Amino acid sequence: MSLVDDIQTFLIAESTAFILHAGTSGGTLAKQIMLDNTITPDTIAVLYETPGGPNTYTFSTTTGTASVDTENPSLQLLSRAVLYSNARTAAETAYTILDGLAERSLPTATGTRYVEITADQAPFFVNRDDNDRNIVSVNFSVRKEIG
8 A cells, every 4th residue: 555545544543533535425534635626625634645755775785785675755644624723633633643653564464564654843834725724734754664
């Protein structure tokens, strides 16, 4: 599964605050969708895979080659709601669940091994959209095994 698939599945399993959003389902957690989409509800959190750092390599002294040990992508959660407190609560919930997560396979014990997930900062207010809804963001740096 992809990074956003893994994290979406994990967050839904870890918190009743998140319900899968698919199409017009009205859920509270989606991935990789545009917030201005007409079928997107007012209150929603969306996961985006964002550019991260370079891969980490392991070097072999016997062959003189390097192979990728871990990927280092980044992840952003944008939370939107009419009430600022609702947008912030969803971002804080994800922040609490994900920040400091280490040496864990996601979304289940047989999934991709995540070496570390670290919040880049606490959730913060971004702006209000064209419909006067609050947007709060939190960003994460991720280190995960290739898979």
